[in-house]
Amino acid sequence: MDNRPPELPGWMTGEEVYIPGKDKSAFVNKSILSVLGLLSRIKTQDTKAASKYMPHAVFMVFGTLLLVVLLSFSRGFTFPMVALVYLLVLLAFMDGRAIRSILKVSLIAALGSALVLLPAALNGSAFTAVLITGKVFAGITAVNLLSHSAKWNDISAAFKRFLVPDLFIFVFDITVKYIYMLGDYLLNMLYALKLRSVGVNRNKYASLSGIGGNLFLRSSEMAGDMYGAMECRGFTGKYRAVKRFRISPADLLFIGANLAIVIAFIYLGRVKK
Amino acid sequence: MIEIENVTYKYPDSEFFALRNISLRIEKGEAVTLLGPNGCGKSTLLKLINGLVFPESGSYRFDGEEITHKKMQKPVFAGKLHQKVGFVFQQSDAQLFCPDVYDEIAFGPRQMGLSEEEVGRRVSDCVELLSIGSLIRRSPYHLSGGEKRKVAIAAVLSMNPEVLVLDEPMNGLDPRTCRWLAGFLKSLHEAGRTVVLTTHNLDLVEELSERSLLFDENHEVAADLPTGSLLDDIELLKRVNLVDECWRGRI
Numbered sequence: 001m002d003n004r005p006p007e008l009p010g011w012m013t014g015e016e017v018y019i020p021g022k023d024k025s026a027f028v029n030k031s032i033l034s035v036l037g038l039l040s041r042i043k044t045q046d047t048k049a050a051s052k053y054m055p056h057a058v059f060m061v062f063g064t065l066l067l068v069v070l071l072s073f074s075r076g077f078t079f080p081m082v083a084l085v086y087l088l089v090l091l092a093f094m095d096g097r098a099i100r101s102i103l104k105v106s107l108i109a110a111l112g113s114a115l116v117l118l119p120a121a122l123n124g125s126a127f128t129a130v131l132i133t134g135k136v137f138a139g140i141t142a143v144n145l146l147s148h149s150a151k152w153n154d155i156s157a158a159f160k161r162f163l164v165p166d167l168f169i170f171v172f173d174i175t176v177k178y179i180y181m182l183g184d185y186l187l188n189m190l191y192a193l194k195l196r197s198v199g200v201n202r203n204k205y206a207s208l209s210g211i212g213g214n215l216f217l218r219s220s221e222m223a224g225d226m227y228g229a230m231e232c233r234g235f236t237g238k239y240r241a242v243k244r245f246r247i248s249p250a251d252l253l254f255i256g257a258n259l260a261i262v263i264a265f266i267y268l269g270r271v272k273k
Numbered sequence: 274m275i276e277i278e279n280v281t282y283k284y285p286d287s288e289f290f291a292l293r294n295i296s297l298r299i300e301k302g303e304a305v306t307l308l309g310p311n312g313c314g315k316s317t318l319l320k321l322i323n324g325l326v327f328p329e330s331g332s333y334r335f336d337g338e339e340i341t342h343k344k345m346q347k348p349v350f351a352g353k354l355h356q357k358v359g360f361v362f363q364q365s366d367a368q369l370f371c372p373d374v375y376d377e378i379a380f381g382p383r384q385m386g387l388s389e390e391e392v393g394r395r396v397s398d399c400v401e402l403l404s405i406g407s408l409i410r411r412s413p414y415h416l417s418g419g420e421k422r423k424v425a426i427a428a429v430l431s432m433n434p435e436v437l438v439l440d441e442p443m444n445g446l447d448p449r450t451c452r453w454l455a456g457f458l459k460s461l462h463e464a465g466r467t468v469v470l471t472t473h474n475l476d477l478v479e480e481l482s483e484r485s486l487l488f489d490e491n492h493e494v495a496a497d498l499p500t501g502s503l504l505d506d507i508e509l510l511k512r513v514n515l516v517d518e519c520w521r522g523r524i
Contacts, residue, residue: 007460008402008460008461008464009398009402011394011395011398011433012398012430012433012464013464013465015435016356016357016432016433016434016435018353018356018385019349019353020348020349020352020353020356020385021349021352021386022348022349029346036285037285185364185366185367188362188364188367188368189367189368189370191320191325191362191367192360192362192367192368192369192370193370194325194351194355195323195325195355195359195360196355196380196381196384196428196429196432197352197355197384198352198353198355198356198381198384198385198432199352199384199385199386200384200386201384207370207371207380210370210371210372211370214366214369214370214414217414218366
């Protein structure tokens with residue numbers, strides 16, 4: 001390699017006179033926004049500070065699963081109403097941005113299920129349609145509350161306490177990590193495409209498929225690297241989560257609330273009212 | 274040419290500032306290096322200059338025109354800014370998405386509507402400039418780190434931008450390629466190009482630019498000085514955690 005600085009060609013020494021043509025770039029812009037949203041969400045989750053007013057993730061995961069199961073088994077309106085009131089009380093402890101985000105997802109899911117059940121409602125099964133829609137709203141709100149209030153790694157550590165197989169927990173942890181890493185990489189590629197799309201791009205989809213291919217190659221390379229690193233560090237398939245915790249007043253309060261929910265289910269949930 | 278006034282920026286959903294009260298002015302034909310410890314906001318500022326992120330408060334003007342999110346939604350306005358400001362990413366991999374090196378370098382000029390003959394001329398000039406003639410039909414993904422960096426620079430240069438913005442261009446390159454790249458950037462600057470870059474390679478900073486901005490861990494500009502004076506102020510460099518007591522300064 002010749003290490004002398006090169007001489008620049010004529011066109012590079014003058015100023016470029018360029019007026020771009022009109023082109024649509026909404027797809028790339030929307031993709032950037034959605035990837036950015038996902039990354040911020042994961043990052044916010046990860047940097048969340050532990051609060052002494054928050055129950056431990058083990059109890060939150062258990063409480064959420066319990067509530068979803070009880071909601072599924074309930075036959076009348078009363079128990080879902082009680083569950084919704086309970087969830088609204090929990091929601092009140094979240095910050096405004098989280099409340100907005102949780103309710104947005106829950107409302108969209110409930111609206112979707114209401115649309116699907118609309119023919120049944122018009123054919124005389126209005127009770128069932130409204131009941132199922134309410135249950136969907138409550139179930140999604142419960143799961144979203146969990147995802148907004150506990151860190152991903154605390155949730156996966158909680159799985160370990162429920163005797164979920166190591167492999168599942170490992171795959172869960174790695175999936176979250178790689179969604180973030182590949183998401184960040186994808187964001188940079190979309191930025192690069194946006195920056196270089198200075199005019200009319202007739203082959204937008206070819207560029208996007210190039211990005212997809214590049215992402216796939218990158219993920220396969222990263223998977224290979226991780227496999228090598230795991231081998232080097234003596235990974236045997238066992239995934240250990242060694243987080244000790246002491247039961248706090250917040251945990252006791254949460255356990256009490258869940259016991260009240262179970263009692264409410266026993267008295268109200270099994271009856272079709 | 275680039276005027277940034279009291280810019281503050283936070284990433285979406287983040288509680289932390291990525292940029293805090295940044296004010297700077299870069300004139301046409303200047304070469305400026307942004308220095309600072311990891312995570313101090315240098316790359317975010319480069320993204321702001323390229324119109325990828327927008328100030329939460331304060332303003333950014335390019336050639337006297339304020340760059341706002343609303344204006345950048347208009348493809349003609351955005352296309353014009355992106356042609357004038359070329360961005361070389363820290364991760365060259367993320368920048369290369371075409372099937373081969375030729376198409377990669379030709380992507381920008383084709384977008385600009387140049388004739389295929391002119392596109393070919395620009396590609397061959399860029400290939401010669403960066404000594405990557407042997408790579409022309411190879412897939413960018415399979416190249417080495419240094420080769421990818423050269424292809425990424427060629428892909429940006431082929432659009433003939435007025436400002437060349439480079440995020441850690443020396444990162445991961447061997448010393449010989451680093452020195453070659455420093456010489457290359459210097460020749461671009463001498464030819465009148467405005468060059469803005471970030472680097473941690475303090476040995477080459479003086480060769481790369483006459484002026485440097487130093488960021489601190491508080492995401493603010495701690496100093497805006499001639500590069501030589503900045504590098505001589507070892508206490509300042511230590512205070513912002515860029516170097517430690519083992520760093521002996523410039524030789």
